[in-house]
Amino acid sequence: MVVDGLEPRAVERPSSEAELARRLAEAAGDGQAVIPTGGGRLLGMGDPPDRFDLALETGGLAEITEQSTADMTVSAQAGVTLEQLNEQLGKGGQFLPLDPFATPGHTIGGLVATALSGPLRMRYGTLRDFLIGLRVALPDGRLASSGGRVVKNVSGYDLNKLHLGALGACGVVVAASFKVFPRPLHEVTVSSDGGWAEAERALRLALPPVALELSDSGRLVARLAGSETAVKRTAAELGWTESDPGFWAEHAARTSDAWARVSVPAGALPEVLAELPAGAGWWASPGVGVAHWFDAHEAGSISRARNAAERAGGTLVLLAAPAALKRQVGAWGSPPPTIELMRRLRDAFDPQRTLSPGRYVV
Template sequence: MITEELLTELSAIIPVERIKDGEQNHPLGNTSRVNVYPQSEEEIAAILKYANEKGKNIFIEGNGTKRGYGGLTESADILLSLTNYKGIVEHVVGDMTLTVKAGTTFKELQEYLAKHKQKISLDPYLPESATIGGVIASNDSGPKRLGYGSSRDSVIGLRIVYPDGKIIRSGGRVVKNVAGYDMNKLFIGSMGTLGVLSEVTLKLRPLPKCESLILLMFPQGDMEKIRAFSTKLLDSMMEPVTLELLSPTLSEKLTNQSLFTLAIGLEDVETSVRYQEKLIKSILPEQAEMRLLNPHEAQTFWNQFYSTSFNSLEESSVVSTASLKIGLVNLDVNHVSKEFHLLGESHNLVVEAHGGLGHGLCQLTLLGAKEDIVSAIQHCRETVTRLGGYAVVNHLPFTLRQEVDVWGEKPSYFFLLEGIKKKVDPNRVLNPKRFVGGI
């Protein structure tokens, strides 16, 4: 609960009506004694400078879609919310660049850009709530990463507020910016442990003239046929934006068919899309079933796919939810998909999984008893480690984060991460214990 002293000191920085009691006893943790809602970069800098000088620690949050992602400290002194810090700073239509405040939601940006026949080439989860700052800070991406790339490919400039209140800029506002080191990559995916992203500049892409979504269903679940088809597709001249393998459980939720399913997304001019549809049909594996979704069906599919919210699920003393982000060599996704599916039976869990056969990133969701979830996470991590991959738990209740190392073993380059943190944030003000190795 906020104290009179803390309220008095903070009210000298921002109006008292934008200072509220923090939420306590949230199952995902990452709460605070007091929440503050700055509306300008100057206010953000002043709050950080105050915390740095007074020995206070701060959690950073947009709309809370990543609240269950990391964090070994249940509550901080201050939660700095960027929900009131939003809006477009500059949009240069001809150069196809956009500069925006970090608290702006992804959906708001895409709706605005659609009026100019442009879009951001990212596809994060929970787009209606996820802020662009949170997407960049967590390096969030979905199945369309195959065609779009990651945040590191879209971001061309950042403004960052350091823990001591200093404001720096990395990159620029033009696409052809080659001067100096690419400092953007230092902050993308750093989980807000090095600074508060205040502004983001992104390069855009035009809206595609035509989009298509093809579902290939494999009744016999023959993983070798799926692998052979995917290899042939990836080795061809085709350029799908998505080549995502869905587990039977997830496929049933999205398509009403409990089968291993390949979702193939195409975006281009209409002649190219139609040509690729015909080519896929011509190399269709034996016994595979092909469904070509109309635009309305495809939009419904993607809306449902990206809208799964872990934070809205109720936690109890027995049942819990976890989500894992797994990285593998791309076609190894095919190798582990069946094993992920069988986790449901071996660990008595509801398991939904999908993975990109073109980029190697998988998402695995587990629902069930807490002890079974902990066991399943360990099993998954051992499986992917043997293949040279990694597993990060990007959603887990606070109590289970005390039992499971959500980031896994420290990487060999951990000393570099730790050194950067000590240099930038020596007082451990920002998002303490939220990143790899308890940084």
């Protein structure tokens, strides 16, 4: 268990939420630095930690605690993997439409901590859109809940957002509840070499793809889903080549030792990606203004692309990189306008900086 070259003095795997909360409080009382870990798929995200004394693994919290097919909701502990959750949901013809890169092995807690999503965000939105409740262990030993287990329960709703993408900086996620979706009746994968022009045409369809990915070589891959009649009609209208649906699993497995996520207004994405070096190895989601750059090894290229993204009103965040490179350019980029509010919230939840010190933007 190594994070940016730092190895903890101890690694523990609590078997219950209460035990995890107790150990977190004990570590905080001893002045230890704690990094929560799940599947370990994105331990390289964030700036290098200042200290690392204890790794708290959530793998011992691996129960799907509640599922309502009728209400289309599910609750699971943080150590449940996305694959395990979707296997269970599939028995009722439902799924959680997350398809992040660096798959498989993401845990529920890790997905919340990193706010990851994938190509399916084009149709279903991001984790933020279907997270309805959280339970979090705080450094003082309390277990705090926000939201609920049903979609209509919105008490504490904003606190759910506090923990999304925060790398556990304000508390360790121990359980989460989500709204889920019916699995599509029929799916087809089609592809084209038409680049941005064909991507724009696909986005104007009456039934646009549920996922649309464009590579730096100009290759387009679309995922069509719905009734068989509607999917066949859309495929015919596009006129692209039918492709192996196994592409999506292979695509989700993409990762790198130095990669970044670009998020900008959709119309600005081509201009921002033009700042990347030739052969940069990116895949973009044209409909939502997000791209992943899988060869982010050079500081000058990162800085130029980040400047372009920020001028367009977006961000470039390193999802993994060598520690020396992250110290040189920073993982997060310019502080957001809400930085002072974020600092106050961090001070309220973790005044001693017990959790992931130095890794998050505050």
